[in-house]
Amino acid sequence: MPDIATAKKDIVIRVAGESGEGVISTGDLIAQGAARAGYSIFTYKTFPAEIKGGHAVYQLRLGNHEILSKGDELDILIAFNQEAYDLHSGEIRQGGLLLFDPAVVQAAGAENGIKHSPVPLRKIANEDLNFPIGKNVVSVGVIGALFGLNSEFIEKLLIEKFSRKGELTLNRNLAALAAGYKFIKENVDTHREFDVEPMPGKQDIIVVSGNQAIGMGAIAYGCRHYFGYPITPATDIMEFLATEFPKLGGAVVQAEDEMAALGMALGASYAGYPSMTATSGPGLSLMVELLGLSAMAEIPVVVIDVQRGGPSTGLPTKHEQSDLNLAIYGGHGDSPRIVLAPISVLDCFYQAVNAFNLAERYQLPVILLSDQSLAVRTETIPKPDLTKIIRLERKVWKRNGNGENSQVEKFLRYLNNMDDGVSEMSAPGTESGEHVVTGLEHSEAGNPKYDSASHSRMTEKRHRKIQHLMKHWRAVAHYGDPASDIGLLSWGSTLSQVREAVEIANAQGIRVEAMTPKMIHPFQENLVGDFIRSKKWIIIPEVNYSGQFASLIQSRFTKKVIKLNRYGGEPFKVKEILDSIKEVSKNV
Amino acid sequence: MSNVEQKTELEQSAPGQTQTAASPATVKDKSESVQQNEFNYKSGIKSTWCPGCGDFGVLSATYNALKEKKIDPKDVVSVSGIGCSSRIPFFISTYGFHSIHGRTLPIAVGIKTANPDLKVIVFSGDGDCYSIGLGHFIHTVRRNLDITLVVMDNSIYGLTKGQTSPTSSLNFVTKTTPDGNIDGPVNPIALALVAGATFVARGFSADAKGLAKLIVEGMDHKGFSMIDVYSPCPTFNHVDTFDYYKEHVVPMPKEHNVEDFSEALMLAISPTIHIGAFYKKQSPTFEENIAHHHKTPCDDKMQLLEKLFKKFS
Numbered sequence A: 001m002p003d004i005a006t007a008k009k010d011i012v013i014r015v016a017g018e019s020g021e022g023v024i025s026t027g028d029l030i031a032q033g034a035a036r037a038g039y040s041i042f043t044y045k046t047f048p049a050e051i052k053g054g055h056a057v058y059q060l061r062l063g064n065h066e067i068l069s070k071g072d073e074l075d076i077l078i079a080f081n082q083e084a085y086d087l088h089s090g091e092i093r094q095g096g097l098l099l100f101d102p103a104v105v106q107a108a109g110a111e112n113g114i115k116h117s118p119v120p121l122r123k124i125a126n127e128d129l130n131f132p133i134g135k136n137v138v139s140v141g142v143i144g145a146l147f148g149l150n151s152e153f154i155e156k157l158l159i160e161k162f163s164r165k166g167e168l169t170l171n172r173n174l175a176a177l178a179a180g181y182k183f184i185k186e187n188v189d190t191h192r193e194f195d196v197e198p199m200p201g202k203q204d205i206i207v208v209s210g211n212q213a214i215g216m217g218a219i220a221y222g223c224r225h226y227f228g229y230p231i232t233p234a235t236d237i238m239e240f241l242a243t244e245f246p247k248l249g250g251a252v253v254q255a256e257d258e259m260a261a262l263g264m265a266l267g268a269s270y271a272g273y274p275s276m277t278a279t280s281g282p283g284l285s286l287m288v289e290l291l292g293l294s295a296m297a298e299i300p301v302v303v304i305d306v307q308r309g310g311p312s313t314g315l316p317t318k319h320e321q322s323d324l325n326l327a328i329y330g331g332h333g334d335s336p337r338i339v340l341a342p343i344s345v346l347d348c349f350y351q352a353v354n355a356f357n358l359a360e361r362y363q364l365p366v367i368l369l370s371d372q373s374l375a376v377r378t379e380t381i382p383k384p385d386l387t388k389i390i391r392l393e394r395k396v397w398k399r400n401g402n403g404e405n406s407q408v409e410k411f412l413r414y415l416n417n418m419d420d421g422v423s424e425m426s427a428p429g430t431e432s433g434e435h436v437v438t439g440l441e442h443s444e445a446g447n448p449k450y451d452s453a454s455h456s457r458m459t460e461k462r463h464r465k466i467q468h469l470m471k472h473w474r475a476v477a478h479y480g481d482p483a484s485d486i487g488l489l490s491w492g493s494t495l496s497q498v499r500e501a502v503e504i505a506n507a508q509g510i511r512v513e514a515m516t517p518k519m520i521h522p523f524q525e526n527l528v529g530d531f532i533r534s535k536k537w538i539i540i541p542e543v544n545y546s547g548q549f550a551s552l553i554q555s556r557f558t559k560k561v562i563k564l565n566r567y568g569g570e571p572f573k574v575k576e577i578l579d580s581i582k583e584v585s586k587n588v
Numbered sequence B: 001m002s003n004v005e006q007k008t009e010l011e012q013s014a015p016g017q018t019q020t021a022a023s024p025a026t027v028k029d030k031s032e033s034v035q036q037n038e039f040n041y042k043s044g045i046k047s048t049w050c051p052g053c054g055d056f057g058v059l060s061a062t063y064n065a066l067k068e069k070k071i072d073p074k075d076v077v078s079v080s081g082i083g084c085s086s087r088i089p090f091f092i093s094t095y096g097f098h099s100i101h102g103r104t105l106p107i108a109v110g111i112k113t114a115n116p117d118l119k120v121i122v123f124s125g126d127g128d129c130y131s132i133g134l135g136h137f138i139h140t141v142r143r144n145l146d147i148t149l150v151v152m153d154n155s156i157y158g159l160t161k162g163q164t165s166p167t168s169s170l171n172f173v174t175k176t177t178p179d180g181n182i183d184g185p186v187n188p189i190a191l192a193l194v195a196g197a198t199f200v201a202r203g204f205s206a207d208a209k210g211l212a213k214l215i216v217e218g219m220d221h222k223g224f225s226m227i228d229v230y231s232p233c234p235t236f237n238h239v240d241t242f243d244y245y246k247e248h249v250v251p252m253p254k255e256h257n258v259e260d261f262s263e264a265l266m267l268a269i270s271p272t273i274h275i276g277a278f279y280k281k282q283s284p285t286f287e288e289n290i291a292h293h294h295k296t297p298c299d300d301k302m303q304l305l306e307k308l309f310k311k312f313s
Helices: A023-036 A082-091 A121-128 A132-147 A151-165 A167-187 A189-194 A210-221 A235-248 A258-270 A281-297 A324-329 A345-362 A372-376 A452-472 A492-507 A525-533 A548-556 A574-585 B055-069 B085-091 B104-114 B126-130 B134-143 B188-195 B208-220 B242-248 B261-269 B286-293 B301-311
Strands: A010-018 A040-046 A055-063 A074-079 A092-100 A115-118 A205-209 A225-228 A251-254 A275-279 A301-307 A338-340 A365-371 A378-382 A436-438 A476-480 A486-489 A512-517 A519-521 A537-542 A562-565 B076-080 B095-098 B119-125 B148-153 B199-204 B225-230 B249-251 B273-280
Touching: A010 A023, A010 A082, A010 A132, A023 A040, A023 A055, A023 A132, A023 A151, A023 A205, A055 A082, A074 A082, A074 A132, A082 A092, A121 A132, A121 A167, A132 A151, A132 A167, A151 A167, A205 A210, A210 A235, A210 A301, A210 A345, A210 A365, A210 A372, A210 B301, A225 A235, A225 A258, A225 B104, A235 A251, A235 B301, A251 B104, A258 A275, A258 A281, A258 A301, A258 B104, A258 B134, A275 A281, A281 A301, A281 A324, A281 A365, A281 A436, A301 A345, A301 A372, A324 A338, A324 A365, A324 A519, A324 A548, A338 A345, A345 A365, A345 A378, A345 A452, A365 A372, A365 A492, A372 A492, A436 B085, A476 A492, A476 A525, A486 A492, A486 A525, A486 A574, A492 A512, A492 A537, A492 A574, A512 A525, A525 A548, A537 A548, A537 A574, A562 A574, B055 B085, B055 B148, B055 B208, B076 B085, B076 B104, B085 B095, B085 B119, B095 B104, B104 B119, B104 B126, B104 B134, B104 B286, B119 B126, B126 B134, B126 B148, B126 B188, B134 B188, B148 B208, B188 B199, B188 B225, B188 B261, B188 B273, B199 B208, B208 B225, B208 B273, B242 B249, B261 B273
Parallel strands: A010 A074, A074 A092, A092 A115, A225 A251, A225 A275, A275 A301, A301 A365, A338 A365, A436 B095, A486 A512, A486 A537, A537 A562, B076 B095, B076 B119, B119 B148, B148 B225, B199 B225, B249 B273
Antiparallel strands: A010 A055, A040 A055, A040 A378, A205 A378, A338 A519, A476 A512, B199 B273
16 A cells, blocks of 8 residues: 555455456456445456466456556455466565465465465355355455445346346355355454545546547547457457447448558548547558558548557567557658557547547548557546537538638649648549549649659648647646656556656655656657756656657757666556656755 | 659549530430430540550540449549559549559448448559459458459559569569569459459450440449459560450350359359450348448437446446
């Protein structure tokens, strides 16, 4: 637990065991019950890359305040098998609790003030309840009892889940839940120590993962065409939208590969419909040529990249932030684009809407960089207020209408006389709007044209869009003490751990401020520059080896930065960032 | 012939309708007297092809097919990839998408999926469609979208000045195969048939009239239609020439039943090169199936989101 003397309290619970044994479903049930009971929750899951076997981990942090990270140390570990004990028991904090089934786990003697509580899950399920698969629900009862969750919230979930399967199944599950609660009440003395209150007041919240939030953002914008190819960890965006887009009269099409996916999205966008695809690093690598076509032909498109461990096939189910270079620079030629990086699950929703706003407004490809940890983790987030969503649409030509192009008798798709570099579009089916788009350099009408003056002017047009965007879009966030000398500069989901470290440091009297740009490209040098210039030391934590973001910063500013890199496939621990802050603060 | 064209650019003439006198005394085609306006399908852009190029025949056949069907250019999208033949959208007054090498068909799939009311004609070549685009060709065929694919097959890569293509014969000599081509040629008709194409035909650009008929038939066919067209390159391919094809092509046997798949396949793999329709079949189209999957009534997106929020609370 963080050693801050405030009313904030939360606990970190980890469930681990063999994949297929119910680790994830157990965690999900507790998480949803806790969220309904008003707790703020933050989950972290890892899955093995294989389909059968391997190790699964579910970490749930819950409390009475906004939870910023999954937690460095465990208050409670539930080890479903020996491997879970072997791998994770070292992460239990001093004074924490280990629960294990003595039938399958041999735990060494208790040390470090860690309490060992054998819970005979299999015995309870098999013998007492005569319901072997009820073992997981027993463990849900055990966990709920430990932190003081009112069992009615889980009971309601079980009713929703099992009432269709008949009264017998439902009652057996309810009995299993009760048995878990009963066991703790009668056998484990220390459980009051782990009591946590829910958040004060009634919250209008939803519990979703980063991937689901992106899908919802796409729906909120009004996109209803998705073309994609399955790839971990982006597949569930496609699966989520596959049931929703048809309800809106749209479609989700599984393409034959990632190049076809982006090609289809460009075709649909050219036909007048905002379109998207989602992939991970290997897929984005394949899409690079089509990103250039989007930029040159000026066709809006949104590409979600849910980053994972690389390079090459890499680590499909592990966390990494190493696609930044690919997203910004991948592709031949001077190829303008926009790169956004959401910082939390809530931000996934809003940046997804923004991705479409910017793609449609500026007729460019927008890459949204999410990552594996953000994709699968679930958080309680305030329900988005749909009446407050801002939507930007593409400029559309109307003959003799009020648009810029409309002064001209003949439609010119790439009319090059406006400040923002954005010319009007005309969708097939529009009278007198016929034109041909191409990846070749072209005239204002869109016909191939390669002379020097023309290429120069058209290049300027395409980049004028970027210049306009930089002037008119503000997408940075600040946290902590603006008067500090130490600054943390991060991108994407790393902000979660950065925020928590900054809170702890400031509370301990170490002044520090964090800043994160949500639009990484085009890079807003003045906004980031103000931050950098105001600090004596800049620390840049990121989950990649070479410091891709740090390199970008160092190419723009002369100030030396302190790179903090982790590249083991896991997010930062809050302590790792806090230690770095403390180290630097010795120089203050 | 340099592959850097368009030193000068002729502005597009304004696309749109041209008036024709409607009078019983002046009957235009063999068809009914023209009371309606006729559309202009020529973009006015000067073509980039060498004199004698086979693609002129395809262009002419396309103009005639569009004219025959009396389609408004605003409702047509010509999609192409990269190659001499892929320049064709610039010469037609419809909407067009000149995309990147090999990704032609996915672009067309996207357009048609988003707006099934559009008429989509895909123009490609033996390199664009049967080399880099071959994977997309197979998958697009099996989806059975109601689009028409016209492949201008000259058994050479013309735009890059004369390399071997997937339909070049064995032992064909070019600068990349100076000792003769060692790859057996693909059989596009057989590939299309086995992938499940519901209309497969072959044309010859010297027979512009016959080709126009095939294009009309393809466009009329409800489902994926493909017309592979022998369209010789006089500049770089001195083997698969007009003379060669004139000597060797034969019309489809009169007794051929276009609904017989095995017969079609046998004709496809026969050493004799046939011109005409090989196969035709009615199947539900991609767009029909997608529309079928639309859950009615169409939810308002805000309503849908509120439902989802409730589900996740």
